[in-house]
Amino acid sequence: MNYPIWIVPGIGGPWVIGIIAIIHIFLSHFAVGGGAFLALIEWIAYKRNDERIYTYVKSHSRFFILVTTVAGAATGVAIWFSISLVSPDGTGSLIQSFTLAWALEYLFFVAELATAFAYYYSWDKISKEKHLLLAKWYFFMSVMTLAVINGILTFMLTPGKWLDSHYWLHGVLNETYLPSLFIRLFIMFAIAGMYGLVTATRIKDEDLRVYLVKFCSKWLLPVFFLGPIVTLWYLSQVPQVTLETVFTGIQSSGVGNFSVLARALYLSLVLSGTVLLFAFFGPYLNPKGFTFKIALLFMACGLATTGTTEWMREMLRKPYVVYGYMYSNGIRKSQVEKLRQDGFLTDAKWANVNTDPTSSKQCGEKLFQYQCMACHTVDGYRSIKKLIGDRDQESIVSFLKMMDPKNDENPYKGIMPPFAGNEAETKMLAEYLASLKPKDTTQ
Amino acid sequence: MDLTHIIPSYQPLPLPAPLWLLNVLLVLGFYLHVLPMNIVLGGTLMAAAMFLKAGPKPDSPMYRSARELAQTLPVFVSFTITQGIVPLLFLQLLYGPLFYTSSILMAGCWIGIIVLLIVAYYGCYFVIYKLFNDDSQKENGLAIAATLFVSFCLFLLIGFIISSNMHLMLHPEKWAEMYKHSPNGLNFFLGDKQQIPRFLHFFFSSIAMTGLFIGFLGTRKKERDPEQADWMIKKGSLVYSIVSTLQIAIGFHFLFSLPQEIREQFMSGNSLMSYVFISSIALAVISIILGFSASNSGSVKFLKSTMHTAFLVVLTMVISRHFLRSAMAAPFVQPEKLSVEPQWDLLGIFVLSAVGLIVYLVWLVKTVTHNNPTQSHSNS
Numbered sequence: 115m116n117y118p119i120w121i122v123p124g125i126g127g128p129w130v131i132g133i134i135a136i137i138h139i140f141l142s143h144f145a146v147g148g149g150a151f152l153a154l155i156e157w158i159a160y161k162r163n164d165e166r167i168y169t170y171v172k173s174h175s176r177f178f179i180l181v182t183t184v185a186g187a188a189t190g191v192a193i194w195f196s197i198s199l200v201s202p203d204g205t206g207s208l209i210q211s212f213t214l215a216w217a218l219e220y221l222f223f224v225a226e227l228a229t230a231f232a233y234y235y236s237w238d239k240i241s242k243e244k245h246l247l248l249a250k251w252y253f254f255m256s257v258m259t260l261a262v263i264n265g266i267l268t269f270m271l272t273p274g275k276w277l278d279s280h281y282w283l284h285g286v287l288n289e290t291y292l293p294s295l296f297i298r299l300f301i302m303f304a305i306a307g308m309y310g311l312v313t314a315t316r317i318k319d320e321d322l323r324v325y326l327v328k329f330c331s332k333w334l335l336p337v338f339f340l341g342p343i344v345t346l347w348y349l350s351q352v353p354q355v356t357l358e359t360v361f362t363g364i365q366s367s368g369v370g371n372f373s374v375l376a377r378a379l380y381l382s383l384v385l386s387g388t389v390l391l392f393a394f395f396g397p398y399l400n401p402k403g404f405t406f407k408i409a410l411l412f413m414a415c416g417l418a419t420t421g422t423t424e425w426m427r428e429m430l431r432k433p434y435v436v437y438g439y440m441y442s443n444g445i446r447k448s449q450v451e452k453l454r455q456d457g458f459l460t461d462a463k464w465a466n467v468n469t470d471p472t473s474s475k476q477c478g479e480k481l482f483q484y485q486c487m488a489c490h491t492v493d494g495y496r497s498i499k500k501l502i503g504d505r506d507q508e509s510i511v512s513f514l515k516m517m518d519p520k521n522d523e524n525p526y527k528g529i530m531p532p533f534a535g536n537e538a539e540t541k542m543l544a545e546y547l548a549s550l551k552p553k554d555t556t557q
Numbered sequence: 558m559d560l561t562h563i564i565p566s567y568q569p570l571p572l573p574a575p576l577w578l579l580n581v582l583l584v585l586g587f588y589l590h591v592l593p594m595n596i597v598l599g600g601t602l603m604a605a606a607m608f609l610k611a612g613p614k615p616d617s618p619m620y621r622s623a624r625e626l627a628q629t630l631p632v633f634v635s636f637t638i639t640q641g642i643v644p645l646l647f648l649q650l651l652y653g654p655l656f657y658t659s660s661i662l663m664a665g666c667w668i669g670i671i672v673l674l675i676v677a678y679y680g681c682y683f684v685i686y687k688l689f690n691d692d693s694q695k696e697n698g699l700a701i702a703a704t705l706f707v708s709f710c711l712f713l714l715i716g717f718i719i720s721s722n723m724h725l726m727l728h729p730e731k732w733a734e735m736y737k738h739s740p741n742g743l744n745f746f747l748g749d750k751q752q753i754p755r756f757l758h759f760f761f762s763s764i765a766m767t768g769l770f771i772g773f774l775g776t777r778k779k780e781r782d783p784e785q786a787d788w789m790i791k792k793g794s795l796v797y798s799i800v801s802t803l804q805i806a807i808g809f810h811f812l813f814s815l816p817q818e819i820r821e822q823f824m825s826g827n828s829l830m831s832y833v834f835i836s837s838i839a840l841a842v843i844s845i846i847l848g849f850s851a852s853n854s855g856s857v858k859f860l861k862s863t864m865h866t867a868f869l870v871v872l873t874m875v876i877s878r879h880f881l882r883s884a885m886a887a888p889f890v891q892p893e894k895l896s897v898e899p900q901w902d903l904l905g906i907f908v909l910s911a912v913g914l915i916v917y918l919v920w921l922v923k924t925v926t927h928n929n930p931t932q933s934h935s936n937s
Contacts, residue, residue, distance in 0.1 A: 116565040116566055116654075117565050117657055117658055117661060118658060118661050118662065118732075118736050118740065119661075119740065120661045120664045120740070120741070120742050121740045121741050122741065123741065130668070134671075176686075180679075180682060183631075183635045184631075184634075184635075184675060184678045184679060184682070185675055187635065187638050187639065188638065188671050188674050188675045188678065189671065191638060191641070191642075191645075191671065191674075192668065192671040194645065195660070195667060195668055195670070195671065196668060198649065198657055198660060199657075199660055199661055199664045199667065199668065199742070202565070202653070202657035202658075202661065203568065205649070205657070206567070206568045206649070206653045206657065207568045207570060209646065209649045209650050209653065210567070210568045210570040210571075210572070210573070210650060210653075211570055211573075213572075213573045213574075213579075213646060213647070213650050214573050214574065214900055214903045214904055214907050215903065216642075216646050217582070217643065217646060217907055218903070218906060218907050218910055220639070220642045220643055220646070221907070221910045221911055221914045222910075223639060223642070224639055224640075224914060224918075225914055225917055225918070227635055227636070227639055228918055228921055229921060231632055231635070232921050232922075232924070232925045235925070236924075236925040239925065240924065240925060240927070244924055247924075248921075248924070248925075251917075251921075280570070282573070282900050282903055283902070283903075446569075463562060463563055463564075463565055463566075464563065464565070464658075464736075466562075467563055467732075467733050467736060468733060468736060468737045
């Protein structure tokens with residue numbers, strides 16, 4: 115209501131964020147896990163005084179710099195750009211609450227980048243001990259950036275005591291902070307191993323290649339052995355109503371009516387299992403036969419797993435952008451009651467721009483854009499046209515009324531925000547939605 | 558025209574620090590962004606031009622300077638991006654209602670910046686890792702110049718999009734019409750007579766600062782390669798002084814494109830805004846004279862004095878830019894009216910970390926510049 119809505123045909127705004135975020139996560143997780151990888155492998159080279167391993171680390175560090183400092187950093191900015199375009203109210207709230215936390219993350223990011231360049235450009239120019247020390251410092255600085263940003267990311271799902279106090283530390287050190295930090299670290303190590311495989315499979319010396327390919331595969335161990343435990347810890351901290359939606363979805367999957375959350379969970383589990391089997395039968399058991407092309411395929415698998423798991427995490431937060439504070443559509447929970455009484459369009463700023471207030475269909479369209487388009491499109495992703503199906507205006511009105519925040523029987527309460535508008539607006543929205551139905555041409 | 562009905566509200570949350578401090582951080586952050594940005598924009602163009610002009614003469618001072626300049630570009634691109642975080646953060650905090658709206662209106666171009674940036678950035682690395690050769694006789698100067706020029710064009714386009722958004726956020730009277738034209742964010746804003754002179758002012762600043770940077774690279778080889786050093790210092794500072802002289806004319810053109818009441822505030826001579834502005838002109842003139850002296854004598858001392866003065870010129874210009882934005886945004890948003898609840902503990906952590914960062918960076922520079930050949934890899 116506060117800002118104009120950016121209408122992205124087909125995929126919808128949220129997928130613009132999604133696509134960028136998935137790519138960024140796969141790159142930025144490499145930036146952190148890859149730091150540990152470089153430090154450890156260089157330490158091995160140092161202990162063994164093995165120039166062959168040194169040669170590998172040097173070439174891997176160039177790959178590391180090219181991937182993380184260019185695409186990694188640029189897609190990080192892209193996330194910021196995209197969230198502010200799609201969810202300006204949500205972004206504004208996060209920025210206003212955590213400006214200084216972000217500023218703190220920036221300091222560590224500067225240190226991380228400076229160390230990355232110092233590390234890369236000082237090969238053969240400083241002593242081995244000092245060079246190894248730089249690798250360790252790099253890892254420390256990159257973990258610190260994670261430690262800060264993890265607080266803001268987890269805050270969105272479990273803002274905890276912040277909801278009452280608005281105190282930044284309550285927001286950052288929330289219930290899912292620690293499990294999320296651990297699970298991200300494990301995933302980062304796994305991703306570092308995957309990237310390591312890409313460069314290791316290009317080594318000509320067979321003995322070294324076999325050794326390093328197997329070494330890289332072991333970086334996936336933490337996530338597979340400790341990941342499930344930490345995931346359970348994480349899930350035990352997420353809001354109860356969200357878990358109920360997941361379990362309802364799982365229980366009803368036999369009749370084909372399982373929820374989006376359950377689907378995301380299944381997909382994430384299937385893909386994680388694929389990566390596990392891939393890693394075990396591929397680079398771990400058969401390092402000799404694991405080629406560069408297979409490594410790329412493996413990485414694509416890893417990207418798909420990361421994407422699905424992050425999608426699942428985002429879905430857990432529905433219907434909020436900041437759980438219990440602001441809904442996905444930018445409406446604060448505290449505003450809903452007033453909007454249901456006084457109407458949404460009464461005080462709305464941009465919802466009234468270029469809209470004829472006497473046209474109920476136009477008003478209905480604006481209500482759809484401002485209340486539904488944070489998750490739905492007209493006829494693309496989560497098409498509202500398809501979801502409306504054959505319903506007429508009257509049944510849509512009943513559906514919208516069922517989404518009363520006071521209605522405990524509302525089965526969608528864990529996934530959809532309530533309709534924040536008055537009686538007349540409910541009818542306007544229903545009229546617009548009913549008009550999307552294909553016209554019956556048989557008459 | 559009353560536009561309050563389309564100016565979004567701030568979030569009902571307090572500011573985390575006193576406004577003056579947030580403004581200082583915004584200005585300081587932009588200053589630290591604009592310095593490397595100048596080298597990226599000016600560096601890609603000048604390196605391309607120098608490769609082209611030097612032709613197939615890898616031993617010529619021009620070719621060698623261009624090569625050295627091109628080698629440094631990726632680090633500058635990286636720091637331009639990193640340093641961009643700070644002004645972007647504080648801009649969103651203080652001017653979010655204007656900035657978010659204008660970004661949404663031109664969302665297509667705005668998000669497109671990222672693609673342009675990645676391509677341009679990889680272009681700089683492509684030059685270093687694919688087109689440069691250990692034996693510079695084997696290099697294709699034309700291909701290098703062409704690649705750098707493509708990167709330059711992309712960086713220039715990025716700058717123009719950002720500049721356009723920074724203008725659009727101050728023109729809410731254009732918003733409704735643009736949204737009607739395309740709610741998909743396929744708009745571009747060109748309808749402001751300040752935009753072109755302002756953009757040219759930025760663009761030529763990047764050439765001038767890159768000139769100085771070439772001179773600075775020269776000062777580092779004064780003992781090892783005095784002839785090359787001399788060429789770089791003289792030519793670099795000459796570029797700075799000539800372009801900066803031109804900048805004075807462009808700057809005045811920009812000044813006279815501003816609304817009269819704001820122009821008068823700059824020239825009144827009785828406000829902080831005008832003191833800063835007048836200082837920037839005085840400092841610019843001093844730096845130009847110092848630059849010509851460095852260009853005549855090849856003196857490291859003059860070059861460094863020019864550099865230090867130029868840093869002050871850029872700082873005062875950045876402060877003036879902030880005053881200009883505040884004045885133009887004042888009818889629409891008033892950050893000074895927001896409530897403030899300082900997060901002193903987090904601010905303390907931030908300040909301590911900032912000090913820690915400076916200490917760390919000093920240590921880092923010392924570590925990598927203090928050679929220890931007896932233990933280095935190449936000798937092991």
